[in-house]
Amino acid sequence: MTSLFQRAMGDGFDLLHPRLRERFSAGADTGTCCIGRGTMDRIWHGGAAVRLFLALGAVRNILVPRAGRDVPFVIENVPYTDALGREAVTFVRTFRLPGRPRRFDATMVYSPERGCIVDYLGTHQHLACDLFPEPDGRGGLVIRSGPLRFREGPLDVGVPAALGGTAEVRERYDERTGRFRISVRVGNPLLGPVFGYQGSFTTEHPRAAGRPLPAHLCPTREEARA
Secondary structure, eight states: OOOHHHHHHGGGGGGSOHHHHHHTTOBTTTTBOEEEEEEEEEEEEOOGGGHHHHHHHHTTTOSOSOOEEEEEEEEEEOEEEOTTSOEEEEOEEEEOOSSSOEEEOEEEEEETTTTEEEEEESSSOOEEEEEEEEEOSSSOEEEEEOOOEEEETTEEEEOOTTTOOEEEEEEEEETTTTEEEEEEEEEETTTEEEEEEEEEEEEEOOBOTTOOOOGGGOOSSOOOOO
């Protein structure tokens, strides 16, 4: 079984820099995690109109409501089998802002029906969107998100574009510094730029096979609908 990103990208996965291929191969097949540690040069958010939007999201570890510079950063990509028997990979980002660390949690699974990655956001997976990764033509990776969906109990509805957001993630490996460089931007069609960050990190790839998912990475609730 190949990794989520290999399945979603097909032959495009082979066009990534070898270190990016290693990074996004974390999964059941390789039996490895990918733990990144570094610094975000800048965490930014839009104007006053987006503050409530960010504050609400932060309650469930979605987005980060504070701006900052030179912020220590950790991303934990750990594969596991969820309660529904699916291969899942955590994308838990911790920003060590002064006073109180902030997290941006996500869990990803692969949808064979749509041929893409499904990204469940936050601690309770109430929000989900499809992700579409592709090579950037220079060895880097671009990930773009589709429309948001909201799931709670019997409710399964699309989030209107005016209330949601779309994300673009760009990641590459800088051979000169031996670091991964990342840039994330979330926007809204009415509010404009909402949130983003940019910086760099290094990675390690500890073994994951046979180990339970660490408690601090476990989602509070798992959503069955992809």
